[in-house]
Amino acid sequence: MAIDSVSRFLDGVGARRLADGEWGLTIPDQHPLDIGIRTVDGLLRIQGFAVPAADAPADADLLHWNRSSRLIRFARTRSGDVWVQADLLIEGVSEGAIDQVLGLVVEAARSARGVAYAPAQTRVGAASPWRRGPRRA
Numbered sequence: 001m002a003i004d005s006v007s008r009f010l011d012g013v014g015a016r017r018l019a020d021g022e023w024g025l026t027i028p029d030q031h032p033l034d035i036g037i038r039t040v041d042g043l044l045r046i047q048g049f050a051v052p053a054a055d056a057p058a059d060a061d062l063l064h065w066n067r068s069s070r071l072i073r074f075a076r077t078r079s080g081d082v083w084v085q086a087d088l089l090i091e092g093v094s095e096g097a098i099d100q101v102l103g104l105v106v107e108a109a110r111s112a113r114g115v116a117y118a119p120a121q122t123r124v125g126a127a128s129p130w131r132r133g134p135r136r137a
Contacts, residue, residue, distance in 0.1 A: 003021065003039060003090070005095070006039070006044060006090070006093070006098065007023075009095045009098055009099075010023045010025070010037060010098075013025065013099075013102075015037065021038055021039040021040070022036070022037070022038040022039075023036075023037040023038070024036055024037070025037065025102070027106055029110070031113055033048055033049070033106060033109050033110070034048065034049055035047065035048040035102070035105060035106070036048070039090055042089060042090055042091065043087045043088065043089060043090060044087070044088040044089075044090050044093060044098065045085070045086075045087050046085065046086045046087070046088075046101060046102060046105055047075075047083050047084065047085045047086075047105075048083065048084045048085075048105045048106065048109045049081065049083055049109070050074070050081075050082045050083055050084050050108070050109040050112040050113060051081070051082040051112050051113055051116045052080075052081055052082075053077075053079050053080025053081050053082075054080075055116040055117065056076065056080055056081065056082045056116065057082070057112070057115065057116065059076070062074045062076060062082065065108075065112075069108065071086055071100075071101055071104055072084055072085065072086045072101070072104045072105055072108050073085050073086070074108070074112070082112060084105045084108040084109045084112070085105075086101045086104065086105055088101055
C-alpha cells in the first residue's frame with residue numbers, strides 16, 4: 001500500500017493531516033484519545049497517549065502488560081507518562097492491518113485508563129485488573 005493509499009484510508013477515518021506523512025486522530029471518549037500517526041524509516045508509526053505520570057502504573061505492571069500483548073507496546077516517557085505504540089512496515093501494509101492496529105492502540109489505551117482511574121479497592125488484591133493485563137490481539 002503506497003503512502004497515498006495510507007493517506008486516503010486515514011482521511012476516511014477522520015484523521016487530520018498535520019504534515020507530509022503525518023496525521024492526528026482524536027477518538028472521542030471520557031478522556032479523548034489523541035493518536036499520532038507518521039511514516040518514517042519505512043514504518044507506519046502509531047502512538048497514543050494513555051495515562052499521565054500522576055496516574056500511571058508501576059514499571060513492573062507495564063512490563064507484564066508488554067509481555068502479554070501482541071503488535072502494540074506500552075512505553076513510558078522520562079516524565080512518567082504512559083503511551084501505547086505500534087509500528088507497521090509501510091511496504092505492503094493493508095487498510096485492514098492499519099485498522100486492526102489502530103483498534104488495538106485504542107483498546108490498550110482505554111484498558112490502561114480504565115485501570116488507572118478505577119476505584120482504589122479494585123486496584124489491589126487478586127481481583128486487580130493489572131493482573132489480567134490488556135486483552136491479546
